[in-house]
Amino acid sequence: MQRYFLDNNEDFIVGEDYFHIKQVMRMKPQDEIEVCKKDGCYLVQISEISDKVYFHIIKPLNANQPLIHITLIQGLGKSDKQEIVCKYATQFGVSEIIFVPMQRSIAKYDDKSIDKKMDRLKKIALEAARLAHRDEVPEVTYLEDIKKIKNNFDHRFIAYENTKETTFLDKVLKLRHHERIALVIGPEGGIDEKELSYLKTQGFTTVGLGNRVLQTEIASLYALSVIDAFMQTINS
C-alpha cells in the first residue's frame, strides 16, 4: 500500500504526491492509499482525481511511532554514505539525524551546496519512512560544528571500538519509553581524541557495538536494533 505524508490536515493531495498518484501510480477513484496527516495516519479511499486528489477516510491506522526518541549524530562520511544512513537508519526507527563534519571527515560540504544536499537527504528519509510504514519522517539537518549540538538528551552514547566499557545491552536495559537518546557515530577514520574528550565533558559515554569493526554508514543500525528490540519488550 502506498503511503503519502501531508503537511496539513486537509482531505486532498496536491504537489509532487498528486503527480505521483496520478501519473506514476496511475490510480483511479475507489483505489485505496495510506495518508499520514499532521494528526495521524489513515487508510483512505480516493474519491476524485481532478485538479487535486480528493479522498475520504476509511479508518485510522494503528499508531506506529517510535517508543523512544533517538538522535543520530553522524560524522560526515564520503560521497554516498549519507544517503545510506538516511535510507537505512530511517527504516530502523531513528527520529532525527544530524550530519556533522568531524575532525577525520574526508568530505566537507561547502556552504553553497549544503541546502541542496540536505534537500536530497530529506527526500531519501521521506521515501524510506514511506517504505517502512512509519508515521513520521525523521528530521534531517546539518550542523557545522559538534559543539553546537543542543544537549537536551536523557542518555548520550558514542560508538567507539576501543572501549572497555560494559556491554551495550547493559546500557540499553536502563532506557525507558519516550526518553531522548543521542548516539554519535564517527566518520570513516573514527572519532578524534579531542572530540572524544569534548563529548565526555558533555556527559557522553563510549559504548562498543559488538566486537567487529562496522562501517560508519551502518554502525547506527546495530544500536537502533538493540534499543528497539528492548523497547518492544518493555511495551509488551
Place this chain on the structure above:
Amino acid sequence: MQRYFLDNNEDFIVGEDYFHIKQVMRMKPQDEIEVCKKDGCYLVQISEISDKVYFHIIKPLNANQPLIHITLIQGLGKSDKQEIVCKYATQFGVSEIIFVPMQRSIAKYDDKSIDKKMDRLKKIALEAARLAHRDEVPEVTYLEDIKKIKNNFDHRFIAYENTKETTFLDKVLKLRHHERIALVIGPEGGIDEKELSYLKTQGFTTVGLGNRVLQTEIASLYALSVIDAFMQTINS
C-alpha cells in the same frame, strides 16, 4: 592494518593477495600485516617480497570468532540486493549465507550464471570480513530450493511482519553460545503462504523484527544485532 585470509598454514602469500600487497599496497619488507591462517589470525612482519610474500609471526591476535553460528537463508532479491546482504551481514557477524530463489523472487539465476555470481558474492563477503576484522569469512552458497536446506539447527526463525508472536528479544534470551541458528528472510514480496507452511513443518517459527517494514537486504541486520548484543552479555 590490512588483513589477508590464507587457505593454508604456510608462512608465505601467493596469488591475488601477493599482487595486492606488492602492487596495490606497495608494501616493503619490515611492513606489518594481519594474516588469518587456517589455525588462527596473527600479526606478522613481511620478511621478503620476491616470487612470494614471505613473513614471520610477531604474535597471535585475539580470537574474534562469532559466539553463535547464524545461517541466513535469504530469499533471492533484485539485482544488487545480494551484494548488500553479503557486505553488511558479514560485518554484523553472520556465519553462513544461503541464497534461495523463493516463490515471490523476481530475479532468478539461470544455471549458467550461478557460479560466476556466487564467486562475486564470495569476494564481497571476503572483503567485508577483512574490513570488519573478522577471523573467518562467512560461507556463501546458492541453493535452488528451500526444501533442500539441511535442517541441522538448534533454533529456526522466519522474519515475518504479520506475526502475532512474542517479541524477538524474548526468543533471543533463550539462545546460548555455540548454538546453530537459522534465520529466513523473504525476498521483496515477502514469504509465500505455502513456503511458510512448509517451513513451519520443519520446526521454523515466525518472529517480528520490530514494527516497521524493513527492506529484504537489511532485515537480517536487526536480528544479527540483537543476537550479538545478547551473546556479548552472557559472555561477560
